[in-house]
Each structure stands twice: as structure tokens, then as C-alpha cells.
Amino acid sequence: MAGNTIGTLFRVTTFGESHGPALGAIVDGCPPGLSLSEEYIQEELEKRRPGKGKGETPRKEKDKVHLLSGVFEGLTTGTPIALIIYNEDPQSSAYEPLKEVFRPGHADFTYFMKYGIRDHRGGGRASGRETVARVAAGAVAKRILEEYNIEVHAYTINLGGISAHARDLNFIYQNRLFCPDPFAYEKMIEKIEKTSKEGDTLGGIVEILAKNVPAGLGEPVFDKLSAELAKAICSVGAVKGFEIGAGFKVAEMKGSLNNDPISSQGFLKNDAGGLLGGISSGQDLILKVAVKPIPSHRKTQRTINLLKEEIEIQIGGRHDISAIPRIVPVLSAMTRIVLADHLLRQLAVLAFRKRLPFPHFFDA
Numbered sequence: 001m002a003g004n005t006i007g008t009l010f011r012v013t014t015f016g017e018s019h020g021p022a023l024g025a026i027v028d029g030c031p032p033g034l035s036l037s038e039e040y041i042q043e044e045l046e047k048r049r050p051g052k053g054k055g056e057t058p059r060k061e062k063d064k065v066h067l068l069s070g071v072f073e074g075l076t077t078g079t080p081i082a083l084i085i086y087n088e089d090p091q092s093s094a095y096e097p098l099k100e101v102f103r104p105g106h107a108d109f110t111y112f113m114k115y116g117i118r119d120h121r122g123g124g125r126a127s128g129r130e131t132v133a134r135v136a137a138g139a140v141a142k143r144i145l146e147e148y149n150i151e152v153h154a155y156t157i158n159l160g161g162i163s164a165h166a167r168d169l170n171f172i173y174q175n176r177l178f179c180p181d182p183f184a185y186e187k188m189i190e191k192i193e194k195t196s197k198e199g200d201t202l203g204g205i206v207e208i209l210a211k212n213v214p215a216g217l218g219e220p221v222f223d224k225l226s227a228e229l230a231k232a233i234c235s236v237g238a239v240k241g242f243e244i245g246a247g248f249k250v251a252e253m254k255g256s257l258n259n260d261p262i263s264s265q266g267f268l269k270n271d272a273g274g275l276l277g278g279i280s281s282g283q284d285l286i287l288k289v290a291v292k293p294i295p296s297h298r299k300t301q302r303t304i305n306l307l308k309e310e311i312e313i314q315i316g317g318r319h320d321i322s323a324i325p326r327i328v329p330v331l332s333a334m335t336r337i338v339l340a341d342h343l344l345r346q347l348a349v350l351a352f353r354k355r356l357p358f359p360h361f362f363d364a
């Protein structure tokens with residue numbers, strides 16, 4: 001069925017289920033001549049791989065990526081890139097008792113209402129494990145963006161109500177929570193430990209910062225960069241909120257405060273989050289993403305089964321306490337996929353745009 005592909009010139013399709021033999025991605029539209037290796041992609045996958053930090057699912061997966069096509073002698077050929085990651089530790093029998101039960105907060109009920117059939121093993125395609133394929137594809141997008149010096153950083157600014165106040169971009173890559181604030185990091189770890197003991201789970205907020213994004217990315221109407229980013233980010237499981245720049249605060253701001261004044265040196269502030277008319281302004285892109293707590297907590301939950309009988313369940317098995325931090329590299333990957341697609345789309349415009357007046361407005 002439809003709905004497994006994202007992008008126009010840079011197209012990503014993912015396939016696979018959490019407890020099937022494998023997950024993977026087909027990446028079509030990557031330009032030729034870029035260096036790309038399994039090692040490069042693996043480095044990104046390691047950031048999402050389960051079982052590496054406090055409160056993460058203990059499922060033992062190497063998440064080893066196999067690059068099947070589209071690369072010859074270390075360089076992309078311009079043809080489709082196929083990436084596959086085999087599942088090694090599914091333990092599907094743990095899901096047998098849940099076969100005819102709808103877990104609250106998970107996708108069991110809606111998948112069943114839609115298809116009338118579902119792969120109950122580990123949530124099937126609705127599992128957070130599907131995101132391994134997205135991160136693999138996002139690594140290809142990263143290679144394209146590197147050619148234009150475009151950087152994407154994502155980091156945890158809130159975990160279970162504990163806020164990060166500092167934004168130390170070096171520190172985010174030194175801790176497993178991708179937290180930019182060493183003080184908040186300690187508090188977040190304590191919160192995970194306490195919540196884990198209580199048998200409960202946590203949500204949080206991830207901020208995404210994209211630097212050196214040239215002005216002009218995004219189409220004017222339906223494929224606005226803002227809309228495409230919202231779609232890509234909200235396509236990730238457990239995402240419940242998305243903000244651009246000042247986000248929901250704009251509702252309370254006056255226009256005289258909200259607008260970012262423009263000087264010959266550039267914009268004087270960035271409440272717009274780098275997007276005007278849905279098109280990148282050349283300022284940093286700043287996005288915020290609200291992530292809900294993991295639905296599989298250990299407390300008793302009310303639900304129904306396939307016979308519509310009311311029952312109580314207690315979910316055991318292997319689960320994250322929070323989708324944070326492992327969702328953080330997924331959100332970077334989705335942002336990169338959208339930016340790579342729109343960069344390629346804008347390069348076609350620029351080939352002609354340079355004939356018009358004011359070419360000095362463009363650096364790309």
C-alpha cells in the first residue's frame with residue numbers, strides 16, 4: 001500500500017517490521033560521485049542503536065547496515081541506494097499474549113481498524129524500530145548536505161519536565177541523552193532512574209538546529225519547507241507536537257515584536273525559526289518537537305480485546321523508558337532527508353536564477 005515514501009527529487013522508501021527478518025531503505029535520487037560507505041552510515045546508526053544508555057530497551061541489535069547497491073568503488077553512482085539491516089533479537093513469543101489485545105497508546109487499535117489484520121509482533125511497522133531505516137537513509141542525505149556545509153544538530157531540551165538551559169553543542173555528542181546542558185543531564189538521568197523504578201515512562205522535547213541552510217529552500221505553496229519538515233517530523237512515532245521558531249508563543253506576541261527586522265548585515269533576530277513563507281531565509285532553522293511518554297509502561301492499563309471484552313493488562317518485555325534519546329538521531333535524519341530533497345530542487349532553480357538581477361543574494 002501507499003505511504004512508505006518521502007521526498008520528490010531525493011526519495012526515501014522504508015520497508016520491514018520490528019520482528020520480521022529485516023528493515024531497510026531504498027534511497028533514490030542521490031547525485032553521483034559522493035563518497036559513501038557502510039562505516040559512514042553505521043556511525044549514524046550507532047547513535048540510535050538500542051541498549052546503549054540508561055533506560056533504553058535491552059533488545060540486543062547490532063544494527064549492522066549492508067549497502068546493496070548504488071555505490072561503486074566508494075562513490076555513489078546516481079542509481080538507487082539499497083540499505084538493509086537484519087533483525088537479530090526479536091523474541092516474538094513475548095507478544096503472543098498481546099495478539100488479540102489493543103495496547104493503549106500504541107498503534108494496535110488503529111492498525112486493526114484500518115487493515116483488519118496486523119503484525120502484532122513488537123508493533124510491526126508501527127514499532128520505533130522502523131526508525132533504524134530512516135537513520136540509514138538520513139546518513140545518505142547527510143553526505144549531500146555536507147557538500148554544502150549544511151549541519152543539522154538535534155538535542156534534548158526537556159526530559160520528563162527537566163529543562164536544559166545551556167546549549168553546548170559540543171556536550172550533546174558527549175552524552176547519550178544528547179543533552180546540551182551538563183547540569184540538566186545529571187537531573188535527567190536521575191529522573192529516568194526514578195521513573196524506571198516506578199514502572200513508568202517519560203516524554204520530552206527535542207530541539208533541531210540546522211545551520212548554513214541557504215535561503216530559498218522550499219516550494220511556495222503545498223511543498224513549503226515548513227510543511228515538509230512538519231510532515232517528516234510528525235511521521236515519527238511518539239511525536240505529538242511541532243514548533244517552528246517562536247512556535248506556539250507567537251499566538252501571544254504582537255506583530256511589532258514577532259517580526260524579525262532585516263538589516264544590510266542580515267536579520268536582527270530569529271523568531272521565524274529560519275522560515276518565511278515556508279521558504280528558508282538563510283537564518284538557522286530552529287524547530288522543537290514534543291515527544292510523548294512510551295505507551296508500554298508497567299502499570300495496569302484498561303483496554304479491550306478482539307471480542308470487545310474489557311480487560312486489564314500489564315505490559316512486560318523490553319521497552320524504552322523514553323523515546324528520548326533514541327528519537328534524537330531519527331529527528332536529525334528526517335530533517336536531513338527533507339533538506340537534501342529541497343536542496344536538490346533549489347539547485348535546479350538556481351541554474352536559471354543566476355541570470356536575473358541581484359545574483360549577489362545567492363551564495364549556494
Ligand SMILES: Cc1cc2nc3c(=O)[nH]c(=O)nc-3n(C[C@H](O)[C@H](O)[C@H](O)COP(=O)(O)O)c2cc1C
Pocket residue numbers: 057105106107123126127128129131236237238239292294295296318319320322323326327330
Ligand atoms: C526511537 C523510538 C523508540 C521507541 N521505543 C518504544 C518502546 O520501547 N516501547 C513502546 O511501546 N513504544 C516505543 N516507541 C513509541 C511507539 O513506537 C509509538 O508510541 C507507537 O508507534 C504509536 O505511535 P504514536 O505514539 O505516534 O501514536 C518508540 C518510538 C521511537 C521513535
Ligand SMILES: C=C(O[C@@H]1CC(C(=O)O)=C[C@@H](OP(=O)(O)O)[C@H]1O)C(=O)O
Pocket residue numbers: 018049050057058059061090122123126127128129130132317318319320
Ligand atoms: C528494538 C527497538 O525498539 C523497540 C521499539 C518498540 C516499540 O514498540 O516501538 C518496542 C520494543 O520492541 P521489542 O519488544 O521487540 O524489544 C523496543 O525494543 C529499536 O528501536 O531498535
